[in-house]
Amino acid sequence: MSDPVSSIRNLGPAYEAACADAGIMSADALRRIGADAAYARLLRAGTKPHFIGYYVLVMALQNRPWNDCQGEEKKALRKRFDAIRAEAFDENADAFERMMDQIGVRPPGV
Template sequence: MSPARPPSASAPVSTIRNLGPASDASFARAGITSAQQLRDLGADAAYAKLLACGSQPHFIGYYALVMGLQGRPWNDCKGDEKKALRIQFDRLKAENLKNPDAPPAGIEQILNAIDTGTKR
């Protein structure tokens, strides 16, 4: 049996666990076009780039990214780890959105309407 080859430097973002084809497009808009680029930046810097280019913040997307970069399933995030990631996510939002007090849009607006949104 031959040893596993390391992933190509040009492998798409979607080769990272928890990230799919939509992630390829979102990260490309932020100038991140490969899984290696994403790994090199790390979750926080990459997520900040997403926010800076207009992507809507979403906590599950953030922690799925963090878990994926660790090679873990997205739903592995629980308890104190999840609480700490929520604090980090809120900090990233506050630092990278032009108007963090603006009413949420898209899915966040819908989640807020059924009382499962930003209070999560």
């Protein structure tokens, strides 16, 4: 059995539940997918975008304290977050549409 998402530093039960909603069922799967693709999946599954949630994930996958992100690194992560949010989050989509997106029924951007 694989380690749970919550076994990764800084990621607790709530993050694990959000990952499960996005189809990410283990720490190994999360590491394999990577922070950017995983966060996009979280947004498509209905997680509300929040910059801190994104950079906590990035820091967690680097095994760093959640608040270790500062200066130019934080500015660069903000740009990545903004791009992921623009691509993966539709604030007007309802839960059914997000589910359809998650399983690939609708083409991206529809």
